[in-house]
Amino acid sequence: MSHPIGNPDSDRQVLISEVGPRDGLQSISRIMPTAAKKAWIDAAAAAGVTEIEVGSFVPASVLPQLADTAEIVAHARAIPGLTVAVLVPNFKGAEAAVAAGAHKITVPLSVSESHSLRNVRRTHAQMLQEVQRIAALIRGLPSEQRPHLEGGLSTAFGCTIEGVVPERRVMELAVALMEAGCDEVGLSDTTGYAHPAQVRRLVRAVWSVVGRDQLTGIHLHNTRGLGLANALAALDIGLTTLDASLGGLGGCPFAPGASGNIVTEDLVFMLEAMGMRTGIDLEGLFRCREVLAQALPDEPLYGMTPLAGLPKGFVPATASRATV
Amino acid sequence: MSHPIGNPDSDRQVLISEVGPRDGLQSISRIMPTAAKKAWIDAAAAAGVTEIEVGSFVPASVLPQLADTAEIVAHARAIPGLTVAVLVPNFKGAEAAVAAGAHKITVPLSVSESHSLRNVRRTHAQMLQEVQRIAALIRGLPSEQRPHLEGGLSTAFGCTIEGVVPERRVMELAVALMEAGCDEVGLSDTTGYAHPAQVRRLVRAVWSVVGRDQLTGIHLHNTRGLGLANALAALDIGLTTLDASLGGLGGCPFAPGASGNIVTEDLVFMLEAMGMRTGIDLEGLFRCREVLAQALPDEPLYGMTPLAGLPKGFVPATASRATV
Numbered sequence: 001m002s003h004p005i006g007n008p009d010s011d012r013q014v015l016i017s018e019v020g021p022r023d024g025l026q027s028i029s030r031i032m033p034t035a036a037k038k039a040w041i042d043a044a045a046a047a048g049v050t051e052i053e054v055g056s057f058v059p060a061s062v063l064p065q066l067a068d069t070a071e072i073v074a075h076a077r078a079i080p081g082l083t084v085a086v087l088v089p090n091f092k093g094a095e096a097a098v099a100a101g102a103h104k105i106t107v108p109l110s111v112s113e114s115h116s117l118r119n120v121r122r123t124h125a126q127m128l129q130e131v132q133r134i135a136a137l138i139r140g141l142p143s144e145q146r147p148h149l150e151g152g153l154s155t156a157f158g159c160t161i162e163g164v165v166p167e168r169r170v171m172e173l174a175v176a177l178m179e180a181g182c183d184e185v186g187l188s189d190t191t192g193y194a195h196p197a198q199v200r201r202l203v204r205a206v207w208s209v210v211g212r213d214q215l216t217g218i219h220l221h222n223t224r225g226l227g228l229a230n231a232l233a234a235l236d237i238g239l240t241t242l243d244a245s246l247g248g249l250g251g252c253p254f255a256p257g258a259s260g261n262i263v264t265e266d267l268v269f270m271l272e273a274m275g276m277r278t279g280i281d282l283e284g285l286f287r288c289r290e291v292l293a294q295a296l297p298d299e300p301l302y303g304m305t306p307l308a309g310l311p312k313g314f315v316p317a318t319a320s321r322a323t324v
Numbered sequence: 325m326s327h328p329i330g331n332p333d334s335d336r337q338v339l340i341s342e343v344g345p346r347d348g349l350q351s352i353s354r355i356m357p358t359a360a361k362k363a364w365i366d367a368a369a370a371a372g373v374t375e376i377e378v379g380s381f382v383p384a385s386v387l388p389q390l391a392d393t394a395e396i397v398a399h400a401r402a403i404p405g406l407t408v409a410v411l412v413p414n415f416k417g418a419e420a421a422v423a424a425g426a427h428k429i430t431v432p433l434s435v436s437e438s439h440s441l442r443n444v445r446r447t448h449a450q451m452l453q454e455v456q457r458i459a460a461l462i463r464g465l466p467s468e469q470r471p472h473l474e475g476g477l478s479t480a481f482g483c484t485i486e487g488v489v490p491e492r493r494v495m496e497l498a499v500a501l502m503e504a505g506c507d508e509v510g511l512s513d514t515t516g517y518a519h520p521a522q523v524r525r526l527v528r529a530v531w532s533v534v535g536r537d538q539l540t541g542i543h544l545h546n547t548r549g550l551g552l553a554n555a556l557a558a559l560d561i562g563l564t565t566l567d568a569s570l571g572g573l574g575g576c577p578f579a580p581g582a583s584g585n586i587v588t589e590d591l592v593f594m595l596e597a598m599g600m601r602t603g604i605d606l607e608g609l610f611r612c613r614e615v616l617a618q619a620l621p622d623e624p625l626y627g628m629t630p631l632a633g634l635p636k637g638f639v640p641a642t643a644s645r646a647t648v
Binding site for chain 2: 229
């Protein structure tokens, strides 16, 4: 009847998509040198992270922090086994992402149209047209060069401008994104409004209209401290991909008071303790955090597991399986 | 199909037991003036908190921070509808608690005997004898004066000294506490080692030997950021009482690196958003936090909801029911 603390309850694998180099760095005013970004990505990959959103193809005048994204993509592509993801707000960004060789492209679509207009200055109809053009571009590529195209439903759990976001609207736009040619959709709690019951309800609602395989991931914030509880809710109902940011760096610069991604370190600890394999080594992740802390000495980093350390006798799921 | 953000999913009531005046204040070196404690308790009760652990009956030489507990109990007892709880480490403390008129007495028993020896300098056998004497004392009182007696199983999820704590040991000691005369037992993640799967497993294991009605509450820490995820797990399987501390103040001074109770403000926000009624008004709780911040200006307070504010359009479950 007794179990070691880290003894696996399940045989699940969970994909942690590290979004810090994109979502984190776009949220701070300081511009991280390209070499430091590469060192961060290298350290993350060395710790076992297999998907990293490394940047965003937006005009340098809008986000100078990410102006070197093409170079970062080229660097990250050379790391074996790493999925190199980027965000693009429009067709032009997608062209650049394709040219750079990104493996995965996410196009955000704000369910709140007010937020969409403020974030990318486009209506829903305009964004969906943009997604159609991007999907056509990708379909025109040789199959081995085609990136995976995800439509990211941002402000899906509520909006700081509009307040309540109707579930029906999220469902409709999920369908519209799939019809526009996306490979899948994702849900994003841009504003940190989500709660666990809502996560379960909204994921099920979207599944009911696009199918389970077309929604596998979620992007959660920790704005009100509920990030890991929401992650648990998402895992409980069967999502398999969670975005997270090292040190909790980031948020959305256009949603006031909405900063704070969920912390990769704490999330990986929770999953590994529960017996879910992330493939990520926590000690390696703590070293990666040091790389980040040295590159951004003035930036506050979140996360409690790196400070508290791992429990005495802790056996992570990934390690316990690696020895089998 | 669309739901307002705060629309109730369920009709559940959850009891939040505020432990800050005991667990928080014993963990900091500064001694809060008696008048400030009373103001804190008054503000918490005004916000709708219905159970507060107001202090601990321990020698003033050990915890001078709580030397005024008898006076605080007397003050709190005068607040209508408030359950006044205290911690006692031994028979002598229980006598003082009974004399003061506490409604609820918790006696901690560390499942890790090493921790028990360090915390209260007693073995399991000695502690269980102490509990028997306390239970006999209470049974000898007129029924209307009898406080509720809880045996608190601390280090139930792991120990910073012993590491893994076998579930079998928790189950055995839960039975022993009930046999010694407790009305119920509680589980405490003293060291912040718990993860959600373990919470579900251990609660079920203890239920299997003492019955569901004999374990209704849990005391969680946020040491590694998993506090609210663990709270969600506890609620999911049916626990109805959660300890929390305003501003996350506190932890265990004898378990190194184990500081950090779960934050009352964030917990109440999560529950109310999910449609679970706590009876607590969040704005009132934020005012209570101000009272605490003014009394302890140098003490860091945790909690993100007070900083981020409530979501636009948010309707708490308690308010939505109050109008029915």
